[in-house]
Amino acid sequence: MRVAFGVLGPVVAWAENGDGPDEAVRGAALALRGPRHRAVLARLVIARRRVVPVARLVEDLWPERPGNDGAGPGRSPAPPADPVGTLRTFVAALRRTLEPDRPPRAPARLLVTEGPGYALRAAPDTVDAWRFEQAVTEAAGLPPKDVLALLQRALGWWRGPAYAEFADQPWARAERSRLAELRLHAVERRAEARLSLGLAAEAAADLDAHAAEHPWREDAWRLLALALYRSGRQGDALAVLRCARALLVEQLGVDPGPGLRALEADILRQDDDRLDPGAGGAERVWAEATAAYDRTVPTGARARLESTVTLLRGLAVTGGDGLRSARRHRLAAVSAAEELGDPHLCARVIGAYDVPAVWTRLDDPAQAAQVVAAAERTLTALPPGPAEEALRARLLATIALETRGGDVGGGDGRGAQAARLAQEAARRLDDPVLLAFALNATFMQTFQRAGLAPERDAIGAELVELSARHGLFTSEVLGRLIRLQAACARDDFGAADEHAAAADRLAERHELPLVGVFTRWYGALRLAETGTFEAAEAAYGDAAAELTGAGMPGLERGLLPLALLCLRLRHGRDLLVLARTDADWGPYAPWVRPLLLLAEDRRSEAAAALRGAPAPPHDLLYEAMWTLTARAALALDSPPAARRAHAELLPAAGELAGAASGLLSLGPVDGHLRDLAAALRTP
Numbered sequence: 001m002r003v004a005f006g007v008l009g010p011v012v013a014w015a016e017n018g019d020g021p022d023e024a025v026r027g028a029a030l031a032l033r034g035p036r037h038r039a040v041l042a043r044l045v046i047a048r049r050r051v052v053p054v055a056r057l058v059e060d061l062w063p064e065r066p067g068n069d070g071a072g073p074g075r076s077p078a079p080p081a082d083p084v085g086t087l088r089t090f091v092a093a094l095r096r097t098l099e100p101d102r103p104p105r106a107p108a109r110l111l112v113t114e115g116p117g118y119a120l121r122a123a124p125d126t127v128d129a130w131r132f133e134q135a136v137t138e139a140a141g142l143p144p145k146d147v148l149a150l151l152q153r154a155l156g157w158w159r160g161p162a163y164a165e166f167a168d169q170p171w172a173r174a175e176r177s178r179l180a181e182l183r184l185h186a187v188e189r190r191a192e193a194r195l196s197l198g199l200a201a202e203a204a205a206d207l208d209a210h211a212a213e214h215p216w217r218e219d220a221w222r223l224l225a226l227a228l229y230r231s232g233r234q235g236d237a238l239a240v241l242r243c244a245r246a247l248l249v250e251q252l253g254v255d256p257g258p259g260l261r262a263l264e265a266d267i268l269r270q271d272d273d274r275l276d277p278g279a280g281g282a283e284r285v286w287a288e289a290t291a292a293y294d295r296t297v298p299t300g301a302r303a304r305l306e307s308t309v310t311l312l313r314g315l316a317v318t319g320g321d322g323l324r325s326a327r328r329h330r331l332a333a334v335s336a337a338e339e340l341g342d343p344h345l346c347a348r349v350i351g352a353y354d355v356p357a358v359w360t361r362l363d364d365p366a367q368a369a370q371v372v373a374a375a376e377r378t379l380t381a382l383p384p385g386p387a388e389e390a391l392r393a394r395l396l397a398t399i400a401l402e403t404r405g406g407d408v409g410g411g412d413g414r415g416a417q418a419a420r421l422a423q424e425a426a427r428r429l430d431d432p433v434l435l436a437f438a439l440n441a442t443f444m445q446t447f448q449r450a451g452l453a454p455e456r457d458a459i460g461a462e463l464v465e466l467s468a469r470h471g472l473f474t475s476e477v478l479g480r481l482i483r484l485q486a487a488c489a490r491d492d493f494g495a496a497d498e499h500a501a502a503a504d505r506l507a508e509r510h511e512l513p514l515v516g517v518f519t520r521w522y523g524a525l526r527l528a529e530t531g532t533f534e535a536a537e538a539a540y541g542d543a544a545a546e547l548t549g550a551g552m553p554g555l556e557r558g559l560l561p562l563a564l565l566c567l568r569l570r571h572g573r574d575l576l577v578l579a580r581t582d583a584d585w586g587p588y589a590p591w592v593r594p595l596l597l598l599a600e601d602r603r604s605e606a607a608a609a610l611r612g613a614p615a616p617p618h619d620l621l622y623e624a625m626w627t628l629t630a631r632a633a634l635a636l637d638s639p640p641a642a643r644r645a646h647a648e649l650l651p652a653a654g655e656l657a658g659a660a661s662g663l664l665s666l667g668p669v670d671g672h673l674r675d676l677a678a679a680l681r682t683p
Helices: 035-045 054-061 082-099 128-141 145-156 170-196 200-213 219-230 232-253 258-269 280-295 302-316 320-339 343-351 365-381 386-402 416-431 433-445 453-471 472-489 491-510 515-532 535-546 559-572 585-597 605-613 622-636 639-652 669-680
Strands: 003-006 012-016 024-028 111-114 115-118
Touching: 003 128, 035 054, 035 082, 035 115, 035 170, 035 258, 054 082, 054 115, 082 111, 115 622, 128 145, 128 170, 145 170, 170 200, 170 219, 200 219, 219 232, 219 258, 232 258, 280 472, 302 320, 302 343, 320 343, 320 365, 343 365, 365 386, 386 416, 386 433, 416 433, 433 453, 433 472, 453 472, 472 491, 472 515, 491 515, 515 535, 515 559, 535 559, 559 622, 585 622, 605 622, 622 639, 622 669, 639 669
Parallel strands: none
Antiparallel strands: 003 012, 012 024, 111 115
């Protein structure tokens, strides 16, 4: 049974019969018993899959307040004699309700015990508040018609104020306020979509009550006045603006902002060019341009394939479904180009997908292998000559990018050779766009050994300088992120802060949402090195939530538990908490497993796991995996593994182990080298 949770109104749970919280797909409501059971559930939903310690839950359920005798309106009930035991009873009852088919003594998979507390491991699409937040985020990048449909549906999920029965609880206050603000924002964005689609009268009807109920929201008054004007009600529009002015001055003591003042002036001038430029604006331009393209470019024309790849490049940097769709359609475009038997066309289609890449583990290795094979075939088919040099360079850069981390054919050195040839050609041709692509490919091939962060920093610096001169903003972001990683490796968080801030500014200006994934993880790494364990642990949970749904499985899978394990090692915390979870360690399992088995005192199994662990892939977590191997080798007194780890880590002396990833850290490499040398009795 799949369970969904509703907090946009009274807290409820129901057996789900479909893929969303809409009324049409809800099954039977689940019996959640009393208000304290619902309070536990609500508190865990607010934690967003993170662990809430038992002590915190007890404090939230039964706060110690002066004069708290359990009587009187709004007061919390008096705490029971054994609050921890009572809490465990509540949790047990909730588990029976949420997982009725779970066999006796089988570990819970939804409401789990982890470390010092409990966590609700609800899927992101099973909590109406989380889905609502995702819908509002997605709407920001959609055309008005889709915005209207999506927000209309999402606003229908509200059944009342969020966490309605816990309005007086301090632990719910911030989340209730945040969701309420997000709902008001969604109402106004829905009105904007209606205005863009020429539905001014509908927008006005929707906004009338909204503005009256929330008189401090200037955007509500602005949209209402604009909707009235576009409905032919100029007098009513001016009356609304004057009413807004009076309310703002009398109740809040502030004058209307520039948006309201400019709108009033435009209405008085009847400036229709500004007040009603026609339905859609950019949407109209897009619709007209695509219609003209369909009319003039015949179906099946080769130009359509090249245009498709150009669109896919833009789609890929939006993240989420955009990135997944771009990846899927890219391979289809390559296959279609090969079927036409024109190597020049095929080279253009393959080489045009120069989407900047900063992570060294492929999202789809099988697809990458197919792209590399197609690029190699096309290189062979292209005739020799200077006219094809740029096409060959793009194919070579593609091969180097898609063989990152040794995942696809990287063991034979083909990727490094391809990157070098692409970069040489780009410099000969004095082509900045091609050079940025080739530098990205070169970056992906600078992981032959540990300690190469300085070389990667030089690549990042050239990318930043080249891109700033030629307006290549996506490549400039790439250069900033590469330099951020290198700065983390050398323990220079001042420089890393500057690069993160510059990347975020570019991302905001050019609508590049994926950048925030990396800068948020950097913030968690910084806290892991400079802040408290608790602050870093919470930051990693927030960063993981940002990564969910970003469309990058090569980055997402296994990363959060790995980061938490490294954090615990860095701060000297017990690993048993992680060893007893059912976390998906993804591709990092071989190097994590010996330490987890040791935490459970299973030494013989840990030793076998250490002997069976392969050499780590040559990627951004190369030093981190060797450091984990080093810690296991020391704990198990394994000289062969310790000698190999010492040799592999030695070139990274002076760096922070794993921090070159920009995501996590195991502390100074020098400390690990000293421990290994002492165990091996070598200098």
